[in-house]
Amino acid sequence: MMEIVRTAAELRGWSRGERGKGLSVGLVPTMGALHAGHGSLIEAAVRACGRVAVSIFVNPTQFGPSEDFARYPRSFEADCRLAEAAAAQVVFAPSVEEMYPDLSGGGSGTFVDVGDLGGRLDGRSRPGHFRGVATVVAKLLIACEADRAFFGQKDGAQVAVIRRMVADLRMGTEIVVCPIVREADGLALSSRNVYLSAEERRQALVLSRAVREVERLVAGGERRAEELVAAGRAVMAEEPRVKVDYVEVVDWGKLQPVEVVGAGTLFAVAAWVGATRLIDNAVIG
16 A cells, blocks of 8 residues: 655655565656656656656745645645555655745755756746756655656756756756657647636647657758757747747757757757746757
8 A cells, every 4th residue: 555654754764664575666856746757757656766756846946936836736646646556665644844844934955956947948937946846856865865756758847957056966867758648639748737717728739840840840951059949939829828938959968059969869849828938848859
């Protein structure tokens, strides 16, 4: 039976106990509102490690003052059912006070600054977002002492930040990136999709259409980033009510624009559909 733990000490005790038996431990960090994409991460972790913890924590430090922290979807009981069905052994569900004891007392606490990387792609329009992401992931990795941690490719810029943090801090956990899971019509699964009205749901498909068009051009031999960005923007313009944040072709490690597609190149798009910000991407290198 799956166990629910609430403190870092409990999670660490479980992990050390499993590793003491010679078993490998995987961690799937989430903010809850789990869907089939999260399920695929848990299943990948089970296949690779056997013993798996899923964290469910809506991290306040990665939300800006005008963002959706208060209304972010929360469905803990359903999340636990999905995690258990995917064969996770533990759900780690800490309080804000457990994760940020200094903040609850009015102090500033300790944060992980990922430098210039934190100001690129999503970090440009969400100042401080990746500082919060890096900090909470560092806390989760330290608490779990996992051999591997599993993340979805959909959050491409987040993956780059976490990889850099783990490498720079010599944390030792292997970061495993799993493919984007999509609806039948191509929309990338996201916990925020529940915000979309029926019309907005239709409009949101423009992101995956832009991704598919760029993939088609690359498959046909196009390697010039300028042309790919223009093509992606042209598709996005098909839905004038969708507000584009960025359409970029970047080096996935540095999140810097490139001129020519090569190994490790990422096409990434972000946009607001109504009041909901969505992202999508494809590895095209």
